[in-house]
Amino acid sequence: MLDLAIIGGGPAGLTAGLYATRGGLENVVMYEKGMPGGAITQSSEVENYPGIKEVVSGMDLMASWPEQCMRFGLKHEMAEVVRVSRPEGLCFKVELSDGSVETAKSVIVCTGGTPRKAGFKGEEEFFGRGVSTCATCDGFFYRDKEVAVIGGGDTALEEALYLANICSKVYVVHRRDEFRAAPSTVKRARENGKIEFVTNVLVEEVYGDAMGVQGIRLKKKDSGEVIDLPVPGVFVFVGYDVNNRVLKQEDGSFLCDVNEYGEVVVDLQMRTSEQGLFAAGDIRIMAPKQVVCAAGDGANAAIGAIAYVEHLHRENLC
């Protein structure tokens, strides 16, 4: 039986593992289906992680984390967790995609989020064939070509700036004319000669042929005028949906309280409504979606998990 199962290997999961093992928990496994690092490894530039004063890629930022976090005995199991449940008593049951089952005294869920679909016609059909959610991965295939970026948040504008270094032109397509992105990022994007803003529009469809995307059709919200952008690449950055699937029980309910968006309700110690179950990082309510916050959450949750497991041991429970 594990003292602690950590589900997810991003900044929250890695930091939780570091704190839990260094803090004395013996049998701690972090489940991550591949190399740990998390969604930040898709970011081209990180300039707000305290202590790292150079601008680094997300991949470079995370490169040294696994080694440090495993120094105190954290084990990484390359497996996908399909469900966490608590069928009887105090122990948690962790079901893996290969059908095997592990039991754990405490669990920290830090499975993050998945880029949200914008919901326009052609988005699913052309995903991977011109529609992308990763500029650092796929920008390369659009060297000296024109692309469109959908969205108005930090990720959308930061990735538009990244793409502007590679592509001949980047259209930033946004349904409003105000941007949620940091003012400094908006300013940089506005000053970039390769970026053109197309605002107050709705995406009608992405169209193409067997080879992939050939363009995107937009509609102006006020006049209804249709704008056709013949771009081969469309990058969608319209937010994230939380990966709460592992908490979903067979009857469709969740193991702990979640809000209307499916985000896990936690208190200031990252405790969920289920004792011994913690959530950290982008999956929790009001997550700022920042590496430094996810790492903080992970530490916080681990400290809570240590106290909880010690309590179980003292009381001879589980």
Next chain:
Amino acid sequence: MGKYIELNSSNFDETVKEGVTLVDFWAPWCGPCRMIAPVIEELAEEYEGKAKIAKVNTDEEQDLAIKFGIRSIPSILFFKDGQVVDQMVGAASKQAFAEKLDALLK
């Protein structure tokens, strides 16, 4: 110990022409590609003698990327006797790749 095969334009056709081959189109700058790298290595060991597990560095082998219409990475193409029979885009679990391979090996 099984090791994945590094493919380029000179050994590609020869490698995929017979049997089942998984080809991971990747690049060094791609986070999700890096994430699945250890998965591909494990598959290479586990499927040794059954299926070929291969990688194409799209940064170095752009002609192959163009030939197969790769526009997102990681793209994982499954070949059977030289033909593309299945395709996956993005990071996935070892289990997901293994299921595709097992179905083709039946």
